[in-house]
Amino acid sequence: MPNTVEIPVSALENDAAYRAAVIDLLGLLAYGELEAFERLAADSALAPTIDDMGALAGHAAAEQRHYELLRSRIVELGADPSAAMAPFVAPINEFHARTVPSDWLERLVKAVVGDGIGADFYREISRFVDADTRAIINQVMSDTGHSDYAMAKVRAAVQADPAVAGRLALWARRLLGEAVTQAQHVIAERESLDALFMPNVTTEAAASAATLDLAEIKNVIERLTDKHYQRMFALGLAKTSERA
Amino acid sequence: MPNTVEIPVSALENDAAYRAAVIDLLGLLAYGELEAFERLAADSALAPTIDDMGALAGHAAAEQRHYELLRSRIVELGADPSAAMAPFVAPINEFHARTVPSDWLERLVKAVVGDGIGADFYREISRFVDADTRAIINQVMSDTGHSDYAMAKVRAAVQADPAVAGRLALWARRLLGEAVTQAQHVIAERESLDALFMPNVTTEAAASAATLDLAEIKNVIERLTDKHYQRMFALGLAKTSERA
Numbered sequence: 001m002p003n004t005v006e007i008p009v010s011a012l013e014n015d016a017a018y019r020a021a022v023i024d025l026l027g028l029l030a031y032g033e034l035e036a037f038e039r040l041a042a043d044s045a046l047a048p049t050i051d052d053m054g055a056l057a058g059h060a061a062a063e064q065r066h067y068e069l070l071r072s073r074i075v076e077l078g079a080d081p082s083a084a085m086a087p088f089v090a091p092i093n094e095f096h097a098r099t100v101p102s103d104w105l106e107r108l109v110k111a112v113v114g115d116g117i118g119a120d121f122y123r124e125i126s127r128f129v130d131a132d133t134r135a136i137i138n139q140v141m142s143d144t145g146h147s148d149y150a151m152a153k154v155r156a157a158v159q160a161d162p163a164v165a166g167r168l169a170l171w172a173r174r175l176l177g178e179a180v181t182q183a184q185h186v187i188a189e190r191e192s193l194d195a196l197f198m199p200n201v202t203t204e205a206a207a208s209a210a211t212l213d214l215a216e217i218k219n220v221i222e223r224l225t226d227k228h229y230q231r232m233f234a235l236g237l238a239k240t241s242e243r244a
Numbered sequence: 245m246p247n248t249v250e251i252p253v254s255a256l257e258n259d260a261a262y263r264a265a266v267i268d269l270l271g272l273l274a275y276g277e278l279e280a281f282e283r284l285a286a287d288s289a290l291a292p293t294i295d296d297m298g299a300l301a302g303h304a305a306a307e308q309r310h311y312e313l314l315r316s317r318i319v320e321l322g323a324d325p326s327a328a329m330a331p332f333v334a335p336i337n338e339f340h341a342r343t344v345p346s347d348w349l350e351r352l353v354k355a356v357v358g359d360g361i362g363a364d365f366y367r368e369i370s371r372f373v374d375a376d377t378r379a380i381i382n383q384v385m386s387d388t389g390h391s392d393y394a395m396a397k398v399r400a401a402v403q404a405d406p407a408v409a410g411r412l413a414l415w416a417r418r419l420l421g422e423a424v425t426q427a428q429h430v431i432a433e434r435e436s437l438d439a440l441f442m443p444n445v446t447t448e449a450a451a452s453a454a455t456l457d458l459a460e461i462k463n464v465i466e467r468l469t470d471k472h473y474q475r476m477f478a479l480g481l482a483k484t485s486e487r488a
Contacts, residue, residue, distance in 0.1 A: 031294070034294075034297060037285070037304075037305075038289045038297075038301070041281070041282065041285030041286070041288075041289070041304065042285070042286075042289065044282060044285075045282045045285070045286065049326065050275070050325075050326040050329050050330065050333070051325075051326050053278060053282075054278060054311065054325070057278060057281050057282070057311065060281075060285065060304075060305075060308070061305040061308035061309065064301050064302065064304070064305035065305065067301065068302065071298065081298070082293065082295050089294070
């Protein structure tokens with residue numbers, strides 16, 4: 001993975017466009033975590049055993065902790081958390097509305113894929129922010145591993161009945177596709193994120209560093225996709241870890 | 245409130261009936277917390293604003309932490325958590341099935357009432373157990389105050405529109421009634437809880453102390469009910485803090 005970009009922490013105070021972009025980013029991540037909480041809690045309520053129910057409740061509670069961390073940071077930066085999250089309600093809800101699991105295994109695959117793409121995205125985006133913002137993102141990322149349980153369950157189900165692999169592989173591909181679609185909408189519609197995503201904005205941050213230009217966005221999506229296929233292989237849903 | 249009963253911690257090792265009763269009690273509390281998590285998470289998903297959604301997610305996550313503490317204690321005592329919880333799935337689910345809120349305010353009242361009765365019950369039951377079990381129960385209880393948000397919302401709604409108070413007061417009374425009904429089923433059906441609830445069982449614990457006999461159960465229910473009406477008054481759902 002490329003090196004991190006050196007944006008000074010002072011940009012949070014001196015560079016209104018950069019600060020707005022970071023608050024936007026935190027709003028996106030916070031609402032994403034809150035919705036992940038809701039989905040995993042709903043999965044937990046439908047779990048076939050008390051064990052599954054408890055494990056998914058634990059996974060949901062981890063997402064709530066992430067939400068709380070991100071929300072606190074938005075407050076710390078003097079912004080209103082609800083206002084920061086509001087622009088991302090529609091695309092994130094849209095993603096979930098377009099990917100309603102039809103059974104328990106699809107729910108588990110969604111938990112694993114969502115968690116994985118989320119963690120990869122955090123890792124990527126942390127390279128394009130100041131050290132203080134990066135510290136928050138790393139703190140959220142360090143509290144991971146909650147989808148191991150779902151991963152083990154999916155792997156066991158595929159081993160027990162290899163016939164389900166094809167259906168679940170298609171499902172996982174659809175999840176990735178919908179995630180990329182909604183991400184593109186967010187990038188296209190949120191001009192305030194430009195200070196992170198576009199190099200031609202005249203901000204201190206943009207001027208000082210090679211920010212996330214379109215070529216770099218393409219690289220990021222490539223890497224996210226590669227990692228997705230590595231996870232598919234680990235789940236037993238792909239014959240190789242190479243992209244199909 | 246009466247003094248606590250002095251059951252020696254050694255009873256957990258030396259007194260099989262007492263140990264079974266404690267595991268039963270922990271199973272009951274654990275499943276109660278897990279179901280409380282599910283209900284609050286469902287409330288969160290239906291919340292009218294992002295703020296409400298986040299607050300109720302935080303309340304749900306607190307219940308998940310309680311569940312985790314109680315579950316760990318069951319494992320520590322060498323028992324299987326799912327087996328310990330299993331007998332209480334039906335009565336607790338039955339309580340929830342009989343008290344499905346019809347709107348957002350009824351959801352909030354249920355969160356407040358459930359939280360309150362739960363905390364009161366923890367306080368009562370902690371008097372009848374050994375010091376180690378009491379420590380776990382106190383640890384769970386110390387992580388409270390999560391329903392303050394729901395309480396403030398209900399109070400504000402009643403002030404804004406006093407006409408809702410009558411309906412919500414009836415709803416709260418029904419919640420209490422159903423909770424008592426299911427509690428009586430649990431006491432009647434779970435013989436293993438006898439070592440806590442009955443004085444005539446020949447256990448070290450029962451022999452050594454004035455355990456929770458039928459007269460004491462009546463007192464406990466009286467106190468729980470009194471506290472419930474104090475909460476109703478605090479919510480603006482009763483004209484006095486005395487029982488109607």
